[in-house]
Amino acid sequence: MHHEMLDHFAAGVSPIHRLDPAAKTVAALAVILATVLVGRDHFRPLIPLAAALVIYQAIARVPVGYTARHLLLLSPLVLGIVGLFPLLEPGRALWAIPLGPWRIEITQAGLVRGGHLAAKCVLASWAAFLLMATTRFQDLLQALARLRVPRVLVIQLAFMYRYLWILADEVMRLRMARAARDGGGGPWKMRMRSRVDLVGVLFVRTYDRAERVYWAMLARGFDGTMPATATAPARPVDWAFAAMTVAAALLLISADRCLYG
Amino acid sequence: MHIAPGFLSPPVWATMAAVSGATVAASLALARRRVGERQVPLMGVMGAFIFAAQMVNFPVLPGTSGHLGGGFLLGILLGAPVSVIVMASILAVQALVFQDGGVEALGANLFVMGIVPSLLGAAVRRLWLRPKQGIVTYAVTFFGGAVAVLLGATGVILMLFLSQSLPGSVSLLQAITVMDVIHMGIGAVEGAVTVAVVKFVLATRREAILSPAGPACEKGSA
Amino acid sequence: MAEPILEVVDVRYRYPTGTDALCGVTFSVAAGERVALVGPNGAGKSTLLLAIAGFVPATGRIRLGGHTLNRATVRDVRRHLGLVFQDPDDQLFMPRVGEDVAFGPATMGLAPEEVHARVHEALAAVELEGYETRAPYHLSVGEKRRAALATVLAMRPQVLALDEPSANLDPRGRRRLIGLLRALSTTLLIVGHDLDLIMDVCDRTILMDAGCVIADGPTSAILTHRELLESHGLELPLAVAARQTPESPR
Ligand SMILES: Nc1ncnc2c1ncn2[C@@H]1O[C@H](COP(=O)(O)OP(=O)(O)OP(=O)(O)O)[C@@H](O)[C@H]1O
Ligand SMILES: [Mg+2]
Numbered sequence A: 001m002h003h004e005m006l007d008h009f010a011a012g013v014s015p016i017h018r019l020d021p022a023a024k025t026v027a028a029l030a031v032i033l034a035t036v037l038v039g040r041d042h043f044r045p046l047i048p049l050a051a052a053l054v055i056y057q058a059i060a061r062v063p064v065g066y067t068a069r070h071l072l073l074l075s076p077l078v079l080g081i082v083g084l085f086p087l088l089e090p091g092r093a094l095w096a097i098p099l100g101p102w103r104i105e106i107t108q109a110g111l112v113r114g115g116h117l118a119a120k121c122v123l124a125s126w127a128a129f130l131l132m133a134t135t136r137f138q139d140l141l142q143a144l145a146r147l148r149v150p151r152v153l154v155i156q157l158a159f160m161y162r163y164l165w166i167l168a169d170e171v172m173r174l175r176m177a178r179a180a181r182d183g184g185g186g187p188w189k190m191r192m193r194s195r196v197d198l199v200g201v202l203f204v205r206t207y208d209r210a211e212r213v214y215w216a217m218l219a220r221g222f223d224g225t226m227p228a229t230a231t232a233p234a235r236p237v238d239w240a241f242a243a244m245t246v247a248a249a250l251l252l253i254s255a256d257r258c259l260y261g
Numbered sequence B: 001m002h003i004a005p006g007f008l009s010p011p012v013w014a015t016m017a018a019v020s021g022a023t024v025a026a027s028l029a030l031a032r033r034r035v036g037e038r039q040v041p042l043m044g045v046m047g048a049f050i051f052a053a054q055m056v057n058f059p060v061l062p063g064t065s066g067h068l069g070g071g072f073l074l075g076i077l078l079g080a081p082v083s084v085i086v087m088a089s090i091l092a093v094q095a096l097v098f099q100d101g102g103v104e105a106l107g108a109n110l111f112v113m114g115i116v117p118s119l120l121g122a123a124v125r126r127l128w129l130r131p132k133q134g135i136v137t138y139a140v141t142f143f144g145g146a147v148a149v150l151l152g153a154t155g156v157i158l159m160l161f162l163s164q165s166l167p168g169s170v171s172l173l174q175a176i177t178v179m180d181v182i183h184m185g186i187g188a189v190e191g192a193v194t195v196a197v198v199k200f201v202l203a204t205r206r207e208a209i210l211s212p213a214g215p216a217c218e219k220g221s222a
Numbered sequence C: 001m002a003e004p005i006l007e008v009v010d011v012r013y014r015y016p017t018g019t020d021a022l023c024g025v026t027f028s029v030a031a032g033e034r035v036a037l038v039g040p041n042g043a044g045k046s047t048l049l050l051a052i053a054g055f056v057p058a059t060g061r062i063r064l065g066g067h068t069l070n071r072a073t074v075r076d077v078r079r080h081l082g083l084v085f086q087d088p089d090d091q092l093f094m095p096r097v098g099e100d101v102a103f104g105p106a107t108m109g110l111a112p113e114e115v116h117a118r119v120h121e122a123l124a125a126v127e128l129e130g131y132e133t134r135a136p137y138h139l140s141v142g143e144k145r146r147a148a149l150a151t152v153l154a155m156r157p158q159v160l161a162l163d164e165p166s167a168n169l170d171p172r173g174r175r176r177l178i179g180l181l182r183a184l185s186t187t188l189l190i191v192g193h194d195l196d197l198i199m200d201v202c203d204r205t206i207l208m209d210a211g212c213v214i215a216d217g218p219t220s221a222i223l224t225h226r227e228l229l230e231s232h233g234l235e236l237p238l239a240v241a242a243r244q245t246p247e248s249p250r
Helices: A002-010 A021-037 A046-060 A064-072 A076-088 A108-134 A137-146 A151-182 A188-219 A236-260 B010-053 B071-078 B080-096 B106-129 B135-162 B172-210 C045-052 C074-080 C097-107 C112-125 C141-153 C171-183 C195-201 C226-230 C238-244
Strands: A093-099 A102-107 C006-014 C020-029 C034-038 C059-064 C081-084 C159-163 C187-191 C204-209 C212-218
Touching: A002 A108, A021 A046, A021 A108, A021 A137, A021 A236, A021 B010, A046 A108, A046 A236, A064 A108, A076 A102, A076 A108, A093 A108, A102 A108, A108 A137, A108 B080, A137 A151, A151 A188, A151 B010, A151 B080, A188 B010, A188 B172, A188 C081, B010 B071, B010 B080, B010 B106, B010 B135, B071 B080, B071 B106, B071 B135, B071 B172, B080 B106, B106 B135, B106 B172, B135 B172, C006 C045, C020 C045, C020 C212, C034 C045, C034 C195, C045 C059, C045 C159, C045 C187, C059 C074, C074 C081, C081 C141, C097 C112, C097 C141, C112 C141, C141 C159, C141 C171, C171 C195, C187 C195, C195 C238
Parallel strands: C034 C187, C034 C204, C081 C159, C159 C187
Antiparallel strands: A093 A102, C006 C020, C006 C059, C204 C212
């Protein structure tokens, strides 16, 4: 399943996997912010960003195919909007394609805008993906707690992740049970009905489960506060990695602002 | 409908992050007061529910399907504060783990897909708290769900427009019209499915879910 | 006899839906006893465990480890009762097994070193050494059950209450669990339909049906009483059946 795959690479043994998760999170955020802050239609600052990600991916030995498959899943909406730019952005027409009574023009400005948005989108997603591919989710949670994200939210994320796969399995089972009865076909109204029931059953079961989990917590002395878990302290190399990435990101953005005016 | 990374301009995403961050902070305080310590497992497990529920596809038109957003449904069943917090963690996981929506656009995405539907749901919740429901409740809920989706779609376009991330020859009005027309079917499904699911859930767990203090247990003992 | 560690007197509970789940249950358990709670589906066994832990507001009197259960003492009672729920996925709610086992001791306010020692000891007791950083969703059912057991063992409860501990276990997992339970020295209250496990682990058996105690006595007497068991929807344990009717066709 999907999560096995994520955890599989996240549990690797490269020097990058050993870096402190909080340091990696800070670095990833710096790279993402630098990417999205690159000025409109500026392509050159994106090159060092891409190079940094390539190096990171190589050191961490994340398979290229795995990354590519992930990035190809980017929302169709993104591709749609990006694809519309060359057609809809006004500017000097590079090609004109006659289409019956209309003429479709592909403009240079549109290609630049669309291409730039797509590149930024891919780079930022890639950075987030590399963080997840080299950090186990549980470690990420501890990192968030150390980075002063409110504890309630961190705990909430932990519970959600814990029960995600259990509920996903439950949906699969309910779906199979449904398919066994109606074969997934039937008139529209019936298909609609069976899916509504599925969501309803799932909600009720989840609600009851929340209750049982709460009892299990009370049975072990829960009083509203979750015990903090000990974490390994950050090493100098972790600090250095985070600081250098942040500095590089700042430098890049300053350079972008200055050089392009 | 997630806004991808790089599409919003810094003033837009920073403003939305501030607005959504403040709303989440307020929701945390309210949820703690209303739900108490029981909120910890409840919100977490409900987050997993929304994820799983989004795996279920509803047929919209032949060949297209949509899934539940969830914020509107949770707003009705659990109230706005819990719903906002649950949606915040879902969108955070979607952005980080599945790269669905930009990390910097988290505030913007939370606003249109979490906060607006949750507040609309919480407004409609009043109708469901009454002992009897009729056609008015169903109709209002249906339109509430549809409006939540359309408001979200409009909000996305508005933010893209303010960020100058729409193609230059497209006017704001045109973009909003196209986006809303595309989302009408999805909105209708959101409304209809929410009505049916809320009816289903309340038929089995009415007291537990709608009582102001939450489920009737742990009130004391022998 | 010494003062019982667990005392249940005339405990009654009706679910809000109107089901009478417990209709005046009375029994007591001495320290160190291993008691089984058997009965058909819906007899009220799980409800009884919930009542002892103070999760359902039953009437009557419940005393555990010197505390009479009421609103003020419910935390103390729970601290002395190690309740293992039927579904280990409800019990294991933390991201890692180690954190989960540490949850109880940590909420008790123990020092970090002590918590660490308890986690180690509890995981060793259920033969899950080295599982500290494993995520619960990657465990097999048997491992999950043992981890769930460890989460309460780490709190060193006076009474250990297990709801159907052997459900969904394969034969090897079951044997392992039996060995584990026999090695424990705490007072045990085991709810279950696995009469063979009960034969092996418990000295005493309480038979419940429709919210009432039907019989209470040595396991060897109750689980060999064919008429009694069959009139309450149960069957002789295989081991007993094999001994009583050696000539019966296989
Ligand atoms: N949450 C609930 N609400 C209403 N009735 C309930 C609830 N839980 C259990 N009951 C009813 O209470 C009775 C006792 O249930 P209980 O779960 O205690 O039985 P049990 O002996 O544990 O059965 P099993 O062997 O199937 O686990 C049953 O009739 C059951 O239907
Ligand atoms: Mg039971």
